[in-house]
Amino acid sequence: MSHPLNQTLPDSYTIGRITITPNIILAPMAGVTDSIFRRMVLQIGGCGLVSTEMTNSASVSPKALKRHHLLDYLPEERPLTMQLSGNDPDLVAQAACMVEELGADILDINCGCPSPKVTGGGHGASLLRDLPKMSRVIKAVRAAVTIPITLKFRAGWDEQSLNYLETARVAEDAGVAAIALHPRTREQGYKGSADWSRIAEVKRHVRIPVIGSGDVTTAEAALQRLATTGVDGVMIGRGAMVNPWIFLQIAQLRRGEQPFEPSAIDKLDLLLRYIAMCRAEMPERLALNKLKQLIGQFSVGLPGSAVLRASIQRSATITGAQEHLEAFFAAYVEAELV
Ligand SMILES: Cc1cc2nc3c(=O)[nH]c(=O)nc-3n(C[C@H](O)[C@H](O)[C@H](O)COP(=O)(O)O)c2cc1C
Numbered sequence: 001m002s003h004p005l006n007q008t009l010p011d012s013y014t015i016g017r018i019t020i021t022p023n024i025i026l027a028p029m030a031g032v033t034d035s036i037f038r039r040m041v042l043q044i045g046g047c048g049l050v051s052t053e054m055t056n057s058a059s060v061s062p063k064a065l066k067r068h069h070l071l072d073y074l075p076e077e078r079p080l081t082m083q084l085s086g087n088d089p090d091l092v093a094q095a096a097c098m099v100e101e102l103g104a105d106i107l108d109i110n111c112g113c114p115s116p117k118v119t120g121g122g123h124g125a126s127l128l129r130d131l132p133k134m135s136r137v138i139k140a141v142r143a144a145v146t147i148p149i150t151l152k153f154r155a156g157w158d159e160q161s162l163n164y165l166e167t168a169r170v171a172e173d174a175g176v177a178a179i180a181l182h183p184r185t186r187e188q189g190y191k192g193s194a195d196w197s198r199i200a201e202v203k204r205h206v207r208i209p210v211i212g213s214g215d216v217t218t219a220e221a222a223l224q225r226l227a228t229t230g231v232d233g234v235m236i237g238r239g240a241m242v243n244p245w246i247f248l249q250i251a252q253l254r255r256g257e258q259p260f261e262p263s264a265i266d267k268l269d270l271l272l273r274y275i276a277m278c279r280a281e282m283p284e285r286l287a288l289n290k291l292k293q294l295i296g297q298f299s300v301g302l303p304g305s306a307v308l309r310a311s312i313q314r315s316a317t318i319t320g321a322q323e324h325l326e327a328f329f330a331a332y333v334e335a336e337l338v
Contacts, residue, residue, distance in 0.1 A: 013209040013232035015177045016148030025049040027237030036277045046247030057086030057095035079105040085123040089140035100145045111153040114186040125186035131170045138174035148177035158187035168202045180211035200229035219249040241297035268329035
């Protein structure tokens, strides 16, 4: 029997002519959702769309791409969103053309990044303070490419200037095909909690598909969000770093199946596969940094994992880090067996 929440829940939505199914998607995360992470999530299953990390439009040129690899991908990741930041309409439009040429299926414009490095340049959440400019950027991109454009944004710059409804309407009028809202403000960063009633309000306010993002960390919560807010899709970010199986678990819960619960061996296997993929595709120093970032979230909640995180952070080589992981999980497997 399917899950009771699933009776009337949508399981897909469309962006332009592209059907996103299932409607549970991976949030873009700078430093995390590179091609390797995206493929790892897609291989597990249950994820309907993935996105590149945010890329500054000014750094999208053949020469720059050879250096930063942020827009590298493999065909099996499609449909693929590529996300750009920027605030100069011509420059973003130029980058958008390049992104279309690279094979992106969807182009996403970032209007949510709270980092001072990004907002300082007028990019990311900074555009929430200048909606006419945001509109000009969208329109310039629309005129330059044929792929659909989406917008990812926050609820406003701060609590005194909440403008998510207006932002959603301006974006819709400028021609975006879908929007994704992370309902914190720029000032909040990641503090407090994501207020999904704002996402539900946006859904009632526009005709285009609305995706909700923020604090979804369990399969049950994802279905609850779909059921109670009317959103077209749910985006999962940090929850996928802690538990890359979450997309699969949501699909299983929908079908009325018992969601897969990874054992210690499954977790170690996944980490070793991740390390192997990183080592094959990047220099050791970068692979080690990637592992350090993933383990910071992935190990949260595992008994004794603070010690593991500290020893991985101190590791100077990927082999050393792998030894710590294997020792930690060996003890964990034993504990699971007793
Ligand atoms: C490490 C990290 C990097 C992020 N990078 C991006 C990014 O490049 N582009 C973007 O639109 N949002 C970015 N976000 C925001 C997420 O996409 C998401 O909206 C936010 O984390 C809330 O969802 P969550 O609670 O499921 O993580 C990032 C978040 C984190 C934690």
